[in-house]
Amino acid sequence: MHTIYKLVIYSSISLLWVGSVQAQNWTISEEERAMKMTVEYTEAIQTEGKAIFEKSCKMCHGDLIVSPVNDRVLPIAPNLGATSIQSANSDGEFYGKISNGKGGMPPFKAALSPDDLWKVIAYLRTSYAAYVPQGAAAPSEAVAIFEGTIKSLTTTFDTAAKQFVVQLNAVDLAGNPTYAMNVKVDLLFKTSFGYLPVAKGVKSNSKGQVLIADPNIQPDSTGHIIVKAQTADLAVSEEKVIAYGSPWVWDSPLNHRSLWGTSANTPIWLLATYLSVVLGVWITIFWAILQLFRIWMLRER
């Protein structure tokens, strides 16, 4: 059969399959739907949840990135940070979906304990600003959650105080500029092979600033480094070259007399040893040749 026909047939079969899988519905029992979070909605729990997420979910779902709607196309796992998904699911529905799976989404009922499932959900919720914790998650005392929008952030290095300052520029719900407090920020530093975290999840203060102590990075020879600041939910980020430390000149060891340098840079001790030994030996050899000449001079004439 012609390859083209094969391709057409195979792809229509798989499309049918994908379609049927998607057409399936999530199996969520009424019980699950009604469940409330059994872990506290605290930073510690969210961090634990994040660890589980990175181990068991991230390879399909990727990072949680706040966006209005899911920006990925099935069968790729959706971006769980999408506000549309966050708002469409109650905690119980999340619980049911993750427990039972559907199509490409594996069931985690057997792999993760209910506590772990809730911890992951607690982490998922960090990307949903409008989330109102319920059940055990309901806050005992109100944590000031920033409710406006972060417009941008910008990083500077304060040489005197020896710290990085990440300034958040934000507007409140009414659209007026405001200080964004309690927003988590990561600071990364660009190396030849990728980004090296300098600090992760540091919260902004009442002035909308995140202060990060100088981690003593080796700047490039012109005294600059490339830093990347991002909100922990990855919604806003900025990469920037900033002056840091002082310029320096690399003093290559090959510019000095060294064993591994060029001949012109032979270490003196080596050169002296080599030349004196070679000279000594060859002077003796020439002396011996001279003796041959002396023997010849003594010949019978």
Add this chain to the structure above:
Amino acid sequence: MSEIKSQEEQKVIFEKIRKDILRPVMSISYGYKLWVGILLTIIAVAVWAYYYQLRDGLMVTAMRDYVSWGMYIATFVFFVATALVGMLISAVVGLLGKKWIIPISRIAEMIALAFVMMAGIIIVVDMGRPDRLLNVFIHGRFQSPIFWDITVVTTYVTISMLLLFLPLLPDLGIMRNHLKKDIPAWQWNIYNILSLGWVGTPNQYKILHRTIRVLLVLIIPVALAIHTVTSWLSAATLRAGWDSTIFGPYYVSGAFVAGSGAVLIAMYFIRKAYKLEEYITDESFNMMGKLLVLVSLVYLYFNLNEFLVPGYKMKTADAVHLHTLFVGKYAFMFWATQIGGLFLPIFLSLFRKMRKPFPMMLIGIAVVLGAWFKRFIIIIPTLIHAHLPIQNVPQEFHEYNPTGIEITITIGVIAISVLIFTILVKLFPVIPIWETAHEKGVDIEKNL
């Protein structure tokens, strides 16, 4: 020296020694011609093979990115090793005043010269672009062991030539005086010129003895240097199997073993072909056998250190290397070499019955073969394990099976060294006439 003999008696003895030793110089036997013919044929085939290597490059060898030192360099190390025997026999044993060495010393020097010359040549053979040979000198670095190696090899060649030539002077004088009628004119002219007008006056002897003595002392450090530096070519790297602090003495002691084996073979065939049983006696073989045991035991001791110590620790890379040698791909070659080229020769040579000419010659062959394969084992298995982790390299990088061209050229170069030796033992007396006569109580300063 024996008791004082009458003038007449001395004349007779000297006459006989001279005739015996110079007989081969005067005539060329059928066997000799055949032997030279065989060697020339081998060399001709090798030259043809080398033509292909020159035309197509080193691609015709099995050397690739991993194993960039193959048979050629192994043979280089073998040559340098065997050449060291000149220094062992004439300098170390000679300076100790051992008389049994007199009839053997020149053979040893001739082997040394022939082999060390070819050591230089095979390096050029190993070069992909021999036309760039000069760059080695122009861009050589004083810091590089390779540069030191070139220095010591040239120095050793020069001293070896002098040490061969100087003790030859009185014999050349004798040949000039007595052979005029027996040999072609051109040959006599060579002796005449080379003899430098030697007449054997006490003054000439004084200068000769002093110069030889100085050179004998000088050649000891130079010879030690030549093989120690050769070992540093490998030992100055971090590679498993080479990264060893005892590589210098390990090489030197191994060299003495190889050289002694070569001398035993040469002694046997020269004695047979030239009918010199009276000079190269059974006692000479007995003593050479003892010397072989001595140097082999030293070598065995270094072998023990070289393999037991890393074998006990089994550091990651060393472990891989040692496994290849002990039980892996090179196990057969390794154990055959160690047993056939070291343990057995030591063990057999311990018996007086074995220290006779024929068995000693066979042992010599085993030792020399073992020496060559040992150099192969030192060079190649180490290189097969890449020093840097690289992935997905072609399969041919992971193995080294010398090609026909490579083997032919190597055998050819060995044949050249044997040919040089063959010519040397034809042109010049293989046994020092004057020293032998002196030993038998002839006043050599008078009887020329």
